[in-house]
Amino acid sequence: MREAREAFGRIFEVPAGYLNTASVGVPTTATADAVAVALDAWRHGTGRATDFDGVVAAARAAFGTLVGVPAGRVAVGGSVSPLVGLVAAAVPDGARVAVPVGEFSSVSYPFAVQGRGITVTEVPPAELADADADWIAVSVVQSLDGRIADLDGLRAARGRGTRVLLDVTQAAGWLPLALDWADAVVGACYKWLFAPRGAAWMAVHPDLDLVPHAANWYAAADPWGSTTGLPPVLPDEARRLDASPAWYCHVGAADSLGWLAGLDLTAVHRHCGGLADRVRDGLGIAPTGSAIVHVDRPDAAERLTAAGLAVTARGGGARMSFALYNSDDDADRALKALL
Missing domain, CATH: 3.90.1150.10 (Aspartate Aminotransferase, domain 1)
Structure with a gap:
C-alpha cells in the first residue's frame, strides 16, 4: 500500500x-510536482526551450557538490555508457584496463569494444587497486551485491600512475563522496538521486583530455548562438562534452540533487x-x-x-x-x- x-x-x-x-x-x-508543472507547461504550449537552462545548470552544480568537484568540471549526458565511451575512446592503443569481476556492463563494455589492442581484464575486487593496468574502471558501489570499492587503494593507484574511472550510480545520494582526485566520475540520476531517468553526468579531471565526439549546439560556448554554422566554438571546461539535455529529467534532477547536496x-x-x-x-x-x-x-x-x-x-x-x-x-x- x-x-x-x-x-x-x-x-x-x-x-x-x-x-x-x-x-x-x-x-x-516536491520533485514529482516540479516535473508535473513542467509537463503541464509542455502540454499546454506555454513552456519555452530557454526555460530549462537554469535547471540544467543547477543539476550540474549539485552533482559536482555530491562528488566533490566544481561545476566547471561536470559534463551533462543522458546515460552512463556514452560518457564512459568518451573516456574509452581516449585510452591509447594497446592500453591495459582492469575492471572487477562482476562489474556492471555499462562500465566495462565501452572499453571492451574498442579494439585497437586494448585489453580489458577482470580482476578479483580485493586485488583491483593493485592491478597492473593503465586504467581501472569500477563502480564505487557494485550493483549486484553492494560491495563498496576500496577508494583509498584506488586513489593510491592513481598516485602511482594508473588512471581511474569511477561510476557512482549506486552510491551518489547516500554515500559521502570526495572524488576530485579521480580522472572521471560518472553517474546516472534515477537511483538514490531520485530523478527521472534520462540524465547523467561526468566529472572530468583537468589532467584528462577528452575529444567531444558528440559535439553539438548545446556544448558550444554560446549554445543559443550556435544552432547553425561553423566553426564550432566550444568552452574550455567540461561543458564542451555535453549532450543536449532531456529537459524534464533535469527539472527533476535540479530539485532532487539540489536538496540532497544540502543534506x-x-x-x-x-x-x-x-x-x-x-x-x-x-x-x-x-x-x-x-x-x-x-x-x-x-x-x-x-x-x-x-x-x-x-x-x-x-x-x-x-x-x-x-x-x-x-x-x-x-x-x-x-x-x-x-x-
Missing part, C-alpha cells in the same frame, strides 16, 4: 516495503547503511555499511516478494536496497520473510 513517509525533511509517497531503489528510486513529492550525507549513510546492516546482522552476515544487501539464497526473492516487499532477483538470490524513505519496519519485514 502506498503511504506518505517523511524523511530528511521531505515527503515520499512510497509503498511500504519498497526495497528496490538500486533499480529505480522513488522521488519526493548531511554522513547521517544519510548512517540511516541507509544502518538499515541494511540490520538485515545483515539478522542473517548472520558481516556488516559492510553498504545500502545494498545481496542474499545468496535461491528462494530469497520469492519469499520476499510473497511478503509484499519490492526487491530484485539477482545473481541466484535477492538484492535489497535501502534508501532515505525506508524504516526499521521495512528491514524487520525482510528478516521475517527470510528467517
Whole structure:
C-alpha cells in the first residue's frame, strides 16, 4: 500500500516495503510536482526551450557538490555508457584496463569494444587497486551485491600512475563522496538521486583530455548562438562534452540533487547503511555499511516478494536496497520473510 513517509525533511509517497531503489528510486513529492508543472507547461504550449537552462545548470552544480568537484568540471549526458565511451575512446592503443569481476556492463563494455589492442581484464575486487593496468574502471558501489570499492587503494593507484574511472550510480545520494582526485566520475540520476531517468553526468579531471565526439549546439560556448554554422566554438571546461539535455529529467534532477547536496550525507549513510546492516546482522552476515544487501539464497526473492516487499532477483538470490524513505519496519519485514 502506498503511504506518505517523511524523511530528511521531505515527503515520499512510497509503498511500504519498497526495497528496490538500486533499480529505480522513488522521488519526493516536491520533485514529482516540479516535473508535473513542467509537463503541464509542455502540454499546454506555454513552456519555452530557454526555460530549462537554469535547471540544467543547477543539476550540474549539485552533482559536482555530491562528488566533490566544481561545476566547471561536470559534463551533462543522458546515460552512463556514452560518457564512459568518451573516456574509452581516449585510452591509447594497446592500453591495459582492469575492471572487477562482476562489474556492471555499462562500465566495462565501452572499453571492451574498442579494439585497437586494448585489453580489458577482470580482476578479483580485493586485488583491483593493485592491478597492473593503465586504467581501472569500477563502480564505487557494485550493483549486484553492494560491495563498496576500496577508494583509498584506488586513489593510491592513481598516485602511482594508473588512471581511474569511477561510476557512482549506486552510491551518489547516500554515500559521502570526495572524488576530485579521480580522472572521471560518472553517474546516472534515477537511483538514490531520485530523478527521472534520462540524465547523467561526468566529472572530468583537468589532467584528462577528452575529444567531444558528440559535439553539438548545446556544448558550444554560446549554445543559443550556435544552432547553425561553423566553426564550432566550444568552452574550455567540461561543458564542451555535453549532450543536449532531456529537459524534464533535469527539472527533476535540479530539485532532487539540489536538496540532497544540502543534506548531511554522513547521517544519510548512517540511516541507509544502518538499515541494511540490520538485515545483515539478522542473517548472520558481516556488516559492510553498504545500502545494498545481496542474499545468496535461491528462494530469497520469492519469499520476499510473497511478503509484499519490492526487491530484485539477482545473481541466484535477492538484492535489497535501502534508501532515505525506508524504516526499521521495512528491514524487520525482510528478516521475517527470510528467517
